[in-house]
Structures are given as C-alpha cells and as structure tokens.
Amino acid sequence: MNKARIEAFTDAILAILVTIMVLEFHVPKTADWQSLVKENGVYFIAYVIAFADVSVSWYNHHYLLALAERINKAVYWSNMLWMFTLSLIPFAVAFISEHPANSTPAIFYLAVNIAWALSYLNLSQQIARANNSDIAKKIQLMPIYSYLHSSWLAVYPLAFVILFFWPPIVIVMGAIEIIIAAFKSNNPEIDFK
Structure with missing residues (x-):
C-alpha cells in the first residue's frame, strides 16, 4: 500500500x-462582547481543547508515518480506527461543554480518550510489525x-472516581495531557522527514 495515499487521506x-x-x-x-462570550464562550473553550488535541495527535501521527517504510492492511485498518477515535474527541469535548456538571459526558470523554490512546498504541505497534526492527526501535523512542506506556495512565481510574464529584476533572486532565504531548521534545535519534 502506498504510504503517501494513507497520509493524504488522513490529512483530508x-x-x-x-x-x-x-x-x-x-x-x-447582538454585536457585543457579552453576547459573544455568553453564546460561544463555553464552546470556544471546548474548541480550543479539541483543536489542540487534534493538532497534537496529527503531529504525532505524521511523525509516526514518517518513520514507516512499509504500510500493510493491518496498518491501514489501525489507522482507520485511530481516525475514528480521534474524530470523537471534538464531539466528546462539546458534549461536556453543554453539560459541564453532569458525569455522563465526562465518562464518555474519558472513554474516548482511552480508546484514542489504545488505538494509537495499536497503530504504532502495527507499523513497528510491518517494518524492520530499527524502525520499531525508533517508534518506541x-x-x-x-x-x-508511562504511569500517567494510572491517573485515569482516579479521574473516573473524581468525575462523579467534579466532572470537569477529565477536561483538566485532557488539557494536561495535550500540554505534555505538545511540548515534550522529540528524540534527536529519530529523523523527521
């Protein structure tokens, strides 16, 4: 399978x-700041979080595919699953913005985040399997x-308990994850094309 096609499709x-x-x-x-904030303020915060999440996800995906030399059917379907879970993040964030005090949207957002993490790990592993051991090592770096693969994911069960008392914890946790993922530097041993 042509790698450029899967990259172009994902970008689209x-x-x-x-x-x-x-x-x-x-x-x-009405054309005033109060109406702008009142009618769009909460969604704007949700939009910023979802946009940052999609941006960071796209960058890491691009970086991952830059390492790949070979794409097979398992990589294709893993990529489709990853895009599906990523496409749910904006909806999950908007759902929370509409009902910030309710635990159901928070549980949904947490489930989507977990699904995204698992699908990205699966995609990484499928690309590593489809390529040589040097590429697999670079992916792991x-x-x-x-x-x-860090202990940060142990926070998810704690967040699940806290969200019943304070549902916005999942958004706070998501924002922290985005910041960590966005600013953690790439390994200099990996060539980024």
Whole structure:
C-alpha cells in the first residue's frame, strides 16, 4: 500500500474534522462582547481543547508515518480506527461543554480518550510489525509512545472516581495531557522527514 495515499487521506479527514468543529460556532444575536462570550464562550473553550488535541495527535501521527517504510492492511485498518477515535474527541469535548456538571459526558470523554490512546498504541505497534526492527526501535523512542506506556495512565481510574464529584476533572486532565504531548521534545535519534 502506498504510504503517501494513507497520509493524504488522513490529512483530508482531519481537515474536514477541524472544519466541522469551527462550523459549530454560532453568530451572536447582538454585536457585543457579552453576547459573544455568553453564546460561544463555553464552546470556544471546548474548541480550543479539541483543536489542540487534534493538532497534537496529527503531529504525532505524521511523525509516526514518517518513520514507516512499509504500510500493510493491518496498518491501514489501525489507522482507520485511530481516525475514528480521534474524530470523537471534538464531539466528546462539546458534549461536556453543554453539560459541564453532569458525569455522563465526562465518562464518555474519558472513554474516548482511552480508546484514542489504545488505538494509537495499536497503530504504532502495527507499523513497528510491518517494518524492520530499527524502525520499531525508533517508534518506541517517540515521546508519545513512551508517554502512553508511562504511569500517567494510572491517573485515569482516579479521574473516573473524581468525575462523579467534579466532572470537569477529565477536561483538566485532557488539557494536561495535550500540554505534555505538545511540548515534550522529540528524540534527536529519530529523523523527521
């Protein structure tokens, strides 16, 4: 399978996803700052979080595919699963923005985040299997790969308990994850094309 085709398809899907996210903004009924904040303020925060999440995810995905020399059917389907879980993140964040005091949207967001993490790990492993051992080692050196294998994920069960008392904990946790993933430097041993 041609790697460029899977990269182009993924880029197109993510571009559409971001476009749909921005179309969820509504023009305020009056032309003042108060209406703008009142009608779009909560969604704007959700949009920023979802946009950052998609951006960081895309960067790491691009980095991962830059390492790959061979793409097979397992990589293709793993990539599709990863895109599916990523496409749910903006909806999950918007769901929380509509019902910030309710635990159901928070549980959904947490489940989507876990599904995204597992699908990214699966995609990483499928690319490693489809390629040589040097590429597999480079994938394991990626910051996002080591992060997803770190003890940070032990926070998820704690967040699940806390969200019944304070549902926004999942958004706070998600924002921290985005910051860590965005600013953790890439390994200099990996060539980024």
